[in-house]
Structures are given as C-alpha cells and as structure tokens.
Amino acid sequence: MYQASVRSQDEGFMVHYAYGRRGSTLSTGTKTESPVSFTIAKRIYDKLVAEKTAKGYRPGDDAGQMQLVSSKVHTGIHCQLLNPLEEDRLNEVLLDPAYWMQEKLDGRRLLLKKAGDQITGINRLGFPAAVPESIVHSAQRHKGSFLLDGEAVGDQFHAFDLLSVDHEDMRPLRYAVRYFRMRDVLFSFFHPHIHYVDACFKPAKSGVFNEFKRAGKEGVVFKHHDAPYSPGRPNAGGPHLKYKFVETASFVVTKVNDKRSVSLILFEDEKVRPAGNVTIPPNHDIPAPGTVIECRYLYAFKESGSIYQPVYLGPREDIRAAECVTTQLKYKNASPEPV
Template identity: 65%
Template sequence: MDSTTLYFRQGPSDKVYQASIQPKDQGFMVHFAYGRRGTTLTTGCKTQVPVEYQVAKAIYDKLIREKTAKGYAPGPDTAKPKPPDAPSQHSGIHCQLLNSITDQQLDQFLFSDEYWMQEKLDGRRLLLRKDGDEITGINRLGFPTAVPETIRRDAAKYPRNFLLDGEAVGDTFHAFDLLTIGSEDMRNKCFSVRYLRMRDMLNAFYHQHIREVKCLSTPGMAGWFHQFKREGKEGVVFKHKDAPYTPGRPNSGGSQLKYKFYETASFIVTKVNDQRSVALSLFESGTLHPAGNVTIPPNHDIPEVGAVVDCRYLYAFKESGSIYQPVFLGPRGDIRAEECTISQLKYKAEVPVSV
C-alpha cells in the first residue's frame, strides 16, 4: 500500500509526518502520524469509515501536497516507528485514570504510611506491551499507537513478555507500573508488589530509553514533594500501596490520585486565527463555549479545527470561561472531544469584599 514519510527541519523545528493507505474490510483507510522526530507521534485517521481506493488515494495525495507546500520533504524511512494499527481496532487494554486532590486534602496523603508517591511526568500516557517479537504501544483510550524506535529497541532486549504502564517523554519511556510479566497477570496484586516486581525486571537488562519512575514514602515524602515543586515538575501521584490496578476512572476519589503544581486542560480547536493562534472551546451541557485563544509555538504544527489540544494556564475567569496566560503543550489524539468540558477549569479565587 501507499506510504510516505516526510521531514521538516528549520531552526528549532525537526518534525516528521507519515501518511499511509491501509486496507480495512472491503475498503481502505488513510492514516497519518506526526510530531517531533524521535518522539512518540500523534496518530489519527482521515477517513472515519473504509472508502474506495480512488477516494483514499485522493485524500492521501492531498495530504502529501499540503505538507510539501509547507516545506516538508521525503527522507529515509529507516528510523520511523512501525505504523500503528487502525484506530478502530481496540487493544482490549484499559488503563487506570486518576482524579485530582485539592490543597486541603494534600496533607492526608503526604504524611500517610498507606500511600506511596511518584513524580507525575509531563509526557504522553503510554502502555508498552511486548508479545514475542512484537512491541506495541497503547494509548490512554486503549488504541494502538506508534512507539519511538529507541523505546522499541530497548523493550525487545527483555527476554519475557510484559505490559508496562507509563509516560513517553521524547524518546524515553518512564515506567511507573507493571501489569503483566511472562504469563502472570499482576493487576490484581497490590501496588507495592507490582512496583517491586517492575524494579526487579528493569534491573535485569540494559535499557537506556526505559526508566523507572521511583516510588517515595514517608518519612521524607513531603521533602521530595517540595523539591519537585521548586524544580518546576508537573506534579505527583499518590498510590495506595495495597490497591490493585483498577481500569477506568472512578466517579470520585480512588486508590490513585494526582496533584498538579500548575493547571492544565484539554480543549477543542474551533478556529485558526492569524499570527499562529487558535481559538479554544469547551463543552458545557452539550454546548461548546469559548475558552480563549492560545499561540502556537514555531516548533509545533498549527492544529486543525476540531483537534483536541492540551494547554497550561494560570487560572480561568469565572465570568467569561477564558483561561489566563495559556501555554500550548501539544495535540492530544488520545483524548475524545466529549472529555473537553468546562468542569476541568480551575477559576481565579474570588477576593472577599469588605463591608
């Protein structure tokens, strides 16, 4: 089938764009992947259902024309990640998603003997699975996703099958949980057992691009927390040491909870403005509401209307719903549009009026 890898390098930008036509059922799908070279690529599909080859080829050719017009050029394909399977083919794996805690709840976790703490990485959620000679990436929605070649090579060195949960940051996988090893399913075991087995596993072979996310416990957990905050880290995760791995997100609370040092949210792009800026919106009761604008840095492609993107911000204004001091973090192909709701926002604290 048709497949192309294009590269763009100018100033700080070093990006890759892949497009391919793949057969599905009685028709064809047009897949794409893009991002910085050597990182976990954002993947997607230009066709929602299989179409005739002539239709797929026209969409594919249009993609290539648009990219080459922007300065992308063909290059060697040797270092490109293996193209992901069609997004409609769910892996059957569901990751555990976390609720946040407030400042008022923080101390009960920081000084607890029952909870262990790990740094929360500013990356992309990735489950890494080795099954024989096949290395597969799985995103937070459970769909196959591309794996950087550096991570793939390291994962292949381990002699047994495994399923790790973690975050991909650039060309490095940061593992924070072990779900399976060999034929053993670890998900029903307590977190302390899973973590120690993962540590033993990672100590058993050389892997420059797979790293363990260290666990911290009392005493001393509060000191590490404040150090992470001073260093500008994204946040921390508290995990009950006796809890099993529970797929999905609970309605409230949970055995694993996150605390962020700054606010982030996922938004839907509703307009491409002038001067490398896009308009952002969020759902409330099924209706889209404007949430402000954000500038797209030169090392990122301008996202299309309808894309889901992550932004960091200082706070949101209650009256307008707009975010203050937004910073574009990147596209999020692993987050559904319906998850982009106003309930994500943290608002500026109101100052009491003296009477």
C-alpha cells in the first residue's frame, strides 16, 4: 500500500508519503525538504499520485491513504484539445481550402451525452459536469442517443462536432462527414437551447475571419476536412488548430492581496514564475490560494513574465494546476495582418 498527504507545517506545507505491506510498519518520508507554498505542494502531490496510479495503485478507503484529486468517476471519454496556430502560418491556413473555420466561443468546454433519457455533461478532463436544465430539456427531445462536443455559454449549448450518434462512432470519420451529420442530427428535432456552430469552408476565409475580429469575438478554430476526431492534444501542431484574437491563459492563485487583488504564478519546468496580479471584480468571490483561474490580458512582459491589463474571467475547475505553464503566454511583439 502507498499513502500520500499534504500537511501544513510552520508557514507552509509538506508532502508526506508512507509505503509497505498492510499490517506492517510503513516506511515514511517527505517529498519536500522544507515547507513550501500550498500551490507547489499540491503540484508535487498531484505528480506523485499520477505516478503511482500509472503503476497500478488505486485509491483506498483507509483514512490518510492516497486519494485521487477528483472524487468523481471518470467517464472514459476524452475530448480533443487543440494547439495554437503559429502566427507565421495564419495566412497559409486561411487560404487553404482544406481547412474549415469555426468561431471559437467564449464559454465552458462541454461534451453533451444523451443515452436514452439520461443527459450527461463531460468536462475537458473527462469528468462529469453540471448541465443547465434548459440544455437538458432540449437534448431530451431527441429520440435517439448522441455525443456532441461544444461550448456551454450561459444556458445555451453550441455544438461544433459530433462524436457518436445512436450506435455509430463518428470519431474515426473525416471532419467534413462529422460536421454535416451533426447538422442533420440537429435539424431532426426541436432544440431551442442547442445550436450548431457554422463552419466556413469557402476557398478564401479571410473576410469572415476579419469580420469576427472586428466584432470582438474570442477567436476561430481551423479544422482539416479529412481529419478524424483524435482525443488529447498533439505534442505540436495537428490537423485542428485554434487562433485567438484576445489572449487568455490559466494561472494559479498564490496569495490574496489588499483591495481584492490576487497574485498569480505559472510553472516553467520545475520552477515557479510570478505572473503578476489581477483584481477580482466585486460580483465575484475572491479565489483562494491554489485555485486555478482564467484571465484575459493584452500581452505578457518577457522580462518579468507579468501580464499586462489582466481581466479576471473566473475559476477553472476543469484545468489542473500542472497545465498552468509559461508556454501559454503571448509576449509583446508585432503581429502580421492577415491577407
């Protein structure tokens, strides 16, 4: 058996572990030589849990035994995550008719599953997520089963891909096939709170791209019309890419300051990098240290790593602290205009 825990000590936290056979005296130790911040301790603990579960350990019922970060049961469904489109490839992709373009909405990533009368929401990590009643009622109007990938914006669900319908797995099929099948499915029943996201597949998409940009949209997604739906994120590039008009990133809150401000950090390999502060609006609760939050910003300073003109968007329970890395940031530079 293996036990792991995060415990407070002095001004910080320590990560403790113990292992051995049940009923025997356990060998003990710590993963931290001295007290560290909760954020760093939580990251070390998460990494330890991931390593042990990968080796076959499972959470137990004994008090103090290793527990997984989430108490929810994983659905076994993983969503497709996209890499950003590099600036120097933007015009190439805009002019390539093989890439279809969809608006990137400013919402909460959500997979919507209907199996019989049961409606299940699934977040980007693959865990069950709450679904607004309006979306549930709309989904229940469909006579069969489906699995849609999309974004929840308020009480509306915006579908941009179809993963399965009834007993047919659509994921191995071309994106073009999935897109038109998704439209057919949604045309077949009345669903006032479910919408599909239009795909632009004109040879020249620049006009629509610039309209989105002028309208202050969050960004666009480019999908190769021959690409299957591949769960997870490619190490680099990929046939599906995202391009943001506004910069957003996920950060870890490290402390609460005066005047409703919190300090932010990001990880760079094993190092912790400060990322500045953000003010929390009065209509939001102040996030506690260790919370992952989303912020919009204009750009980041290369020298300090701090973000300029940050705007707090809210907590992100579906993003792990380990994903809050410096590679998310866009630094101040000149960007070429699309053709």
